[in-house]
């Protein structure tokens with residue numbers, strides 16, 4: 001019989017509610033404990049979703065010997081601190097994107113996981129989605145030929161509020177780490193690590209970036225153009241323009257996914273899916289599969305992918321002049 005894992009939720013905000021929706025679909029999950037900075041919030045979340053225990057501090061959550069694995073969904077600015085807290089207490093961790101604010105922090109998190117011999121994975125939604133994987137499969141199948149250009153975007157209109165984590169530099173604010181990370185994941189996942197990075201940003205009154213345009217060069221004429229913004233309602237999508245036709249991948253805010261394959265001389269093929277649980281269960285399934293197999297990292301989102309991601313984010317920030325005061329590598 002499959003082992004049932006006792007899950008802990010660290011920081012029960014909006015994203016934790018969505019992730020728990022995914023956990024609820026899985027048989028080998030026990031909704032075990034919630035840790036919040038505030039006991040009342042922990043209790044409310046535990047009661048709403050059916051967790052057995054609740055704690056008014058993150059320390060109490062990580063000190064609960066029964067907890068097998070912790071999902072971290074605090075603001076990006078706190079991922080380093082909270083991941084280290086869990087790892088030092090030998091808890092397996094899946095931590096939301098952006099994994100941390102810079103590559104120095106991510107390297108330290110990975111070193112700690114290796115030292116403690118504990119599982120660690122960044123919670124990246126796209127690589128686990130069936131249609132996203134289908135896109136990769138079609139590209140690897142060879143029919144589209146070489147990718148010549150990738151154009152990807154993620155934008156929505158967010159009302160300006162300097163206290164909101166999206167605009168608050170102290171909380172890692174800016175569109176890049178919040179949503180611009182997705183077009184970048186597309187580029188890394190479908191092409192690889194760029195040799196050149198050029199970026200230009202605009203900034204909100206709080207000093208946080210609110211729009212960014214990025215050009216990545218990979219050599220041999222292969223380029224990617226990426227865009228994210230809190231000022232336009234441009235949606236979420238990725239166009240892969242290839243030698244023998246194009247693939248257009250898009251998703252809506254409800255996480256429904258659509259892929260249109262338009263290859264020269266062939267009829268268009270369309271794939272679409274609205275995953276149960278908004279697709280978050282796939283990440284949890286991978287975590288528990290890795291734990292079952294005694295693995296310390298995932299083959300789908302290995303530490304090397306997270307390191308390439310944050311290192312490229314550092315390069316983009318440097319090119320665009322985006323600084324997190326007191327936290328830069």
Ligand SMILES: NC(=O)c1ccc[n+]([C@@H]2O[C@H](COP(=O)([O-])OP(=O)(O)OC[C@H]3O[C@@H](n4cnc5c(N)ncnc54)[C@H](OP(=O)(O)O)[C@@H]3O)[C@@H](O)[C@H]2O)c1
Nearest residue numbers: 011012013014015016036037041073074075076096097098
């Ligand atoms: N994968 C995805 O699809 C996806 C989607 C949205 C967001 N995310 C990620 O999830 C993370 C959380 O986003 P969210 O939208 O859930 O944010 P949120 O609703 O503001 O929740 C964040 C939680 O973090 C805790 N927290 C700890 N220190 C904090 C501080 N100094 N200031 C504010 N909150 C603090 C709070 O919980 P307590 O005080 O109760 O402990 C708060 O409820 C972000 O890193 C974001 O990038 C991922």
